[in-house]
Amino acid sequence: MSGSVRRTTMPSIEIVAKEAGVSTATAGRALGGYGSVSRKSREAVLAAAERLGYRPNSLARSMITGLTHTLGVLVPDIENPFFSRALRGIADAAHERGWEVLLVNTDEDLALERKALSVLTERRVDGLVVAPTDVADRDALQAVVDAGIPVVLLDRRVPGLEADTVGIDNRAAAKDATERLLKLGHRSVALLTGGDEKLRPKLSRPGLRGVERLAATTVGARAAGYRDALVEAGIEPRPELVSAEGFRREDAAAATRRLLALPDPPTAILALDSLLALGVLQALRGLGLRCPVDVSLVAFDDADWAEAISPPLSVVAQPIYELGAEAGRLLLDRVQGSDKRFTHRRLPTRFIERESATSR
DNA sequence: TAGAGCCTACATGAACAACG
DNA sequence: CGTTGTTCATGTAGGCTCTA
Numbered sequence: 001m002s003g004s005v006r007r008t009t010m011p012s013i014e015i016v017a018k019e020a021g022v023s024t025a026t027a028g029r030a031l032g033g034y035g036s037v038s039r040k041s042r043e044a045v046l047a048a049a050e051r052l053g054y055r056p057n058s059l060a061r062s063m064i065t066g067l068t069h070t071l072g073v074l075v076p077d078i079e080n081p082f083f084s085r086a087l088r089g090i091a092d093a094a095h096e097r098g099w100e101v102l103l104v105n106t107d108e109d110l111a112l113e114r115k116a117l118s119v120l121t122e123r124r125v126d127g128l129v130v131a132p133t134d135v136a137d138r139d140a141l142q143a144v145v146d147a148g149i150p151v152v153l154l155d156r157r158v159p160g161l162e163a164d165t166v167g168i169d170n171r172a173a174a175k176d177a178t179e180r181l182l183k184l185g186h187r188s189v190a191l192l193t194g195g196d197e198k199l200r201p202k203l204s205r206p207g208l209r210g211v212e213r214l215a216a217t218t219v220g221a222r223a224a225g226y227r228d229a230l231v232e233a234g235i236e237p238r239p240e241l242v243s244a245e246g247f248r249r250e251d252a253a254a255a256t257r258r259l260l261a262l263p264d265p266p267t268a269i270l271a272l273d274s275l276l277a278l279g280v281l282q283a284l285r286g287l288g289l290r291c292p293v294d295v296s297l298v299a300f301d302d303a304d305w306a307e308a309i310s311p312p313l314s315v316v317a318q319p320i321y322e323l324g325a326e327a328g329r330l331l332l333d334r335v336q337g338s339d340k341r342f343t344h345r346r347l348p349t350r351f352i353e354r355e356s357a358t359s360r
Numbered sequence: 361t362a363g364a365g366c367c368t369a370c371a372t373g374a375a376c377a378a379c380g
Numbered sequence: 381c382g383t384t385g386t387t388c389a390t391g392t393a394g395g396c397t398c399t400a
Binding site: 012013014024028029032034035057059060061062063064065 | 370371372373374
């Protein structure tokens with residue numbers, strides 16, 4: 001005896017075949033719907049499977065097909081409404097085509113992201129949707145791609161990586177939002193970015209090269225669009241009006257207080273996500289200032305509450321669900337053998353004018 | 361007796377051969 | 381030609397055998 005023990009009492013194809021009086025191959029064909037099987041055999045197999053409560057063993061199936069029918073999804077923070085909505089799109093696209101989704105949070109932590117990549121690779125996911133933590137860190141993602149696992153980048157781009165990407169035209173969207181504030185008569189517009197302290201000096205550097213380099217990241221691209229609008233309007237960008245003090249709401253509140261304490265404070269603020277916008281509103285209330293009478297505010301992302309607050313928030317709305325769904329579909333195309341050229345899919349944004357920005 | 365290396369179970373799908 | 385059966389490969393863990 002081998003000493004090996006059956007791990008479950010679940011009937012295998014072999015048992016079903018025996019019960020139906022056919023070979024395992026015929027049972028496999030009947031259950032799997034491939035090859036040719038006589039009606040009589042198929043009915044006998046299906047009846048036997050029904051009687052025995054047969055369920056296919058996906059572990060064994062993966063062993064031979066090399067597919068786990070699982071997609072890995074790596075996002076910085078599932079509590080961020082952007083990513084939870086996008087995940088919904090990814091999962092729906094996956095389910096539609098018979099795939100499951102395995103989710104890992106990276107907490108914007110490069111070490112966690114690398115760990116997650118190796119875990120998901122060991123789990124033999126068929127493909128990965130990734131919102132990478134650091135777009136400059138290509139190695140770990142490239143290793144996954146080199147191992148033959150297709151990757152689709154969501155929201156962020158990693159220069160040089162062989163992967164499809166899905167996102168919006170961040171630069172154009174930020175430029176449009178800034179232009180709207182300028183058109184309302186604002187000359188002193190602040191940009192609340194959340195991240196990357198390196199932004200400020202780059203924005204103030206003359207010439208385009210600094211900005212072009214910036215545009216690789218989401219935040220950088222939006223900052224570049226903000227700058228484009230100012231420059232086209234003949235306004236000199238003021239580095240002290242660009243905040244890069246962190247992504248949390250308290251960070252945004254602190255940044256707002258700093259901005260409004262400047263000798264020549266901004267009359268309008270562009271916040272790069274909805275959480276930052278909350279921080280702005282919190283700070284304004286603390287300072288006894290009103291929006292939009294004292295300070296106009298426009299934010300990226302049409303959060304659930306954006307329309308419900310007073311004043312309702314004017315926003316740059318991203319098609320977040322559709323971004324996720326498109327990422328999922330692109331990835332499954334790759335998993336199922338598409339070798340088309342890598343695409344950078346840009347979905348359109350929509351400016352929703354409400355009441356948080358007025359003329360001055 | 362330790363360690364290396366070979367063998368087998370596991371469930372399924374596919375290549376191939378054979379049958380009527 | 382449609383249908384069926386045989387055999388093998390798949391990746392890994394754990395057990396067995398052989399060797400030093």
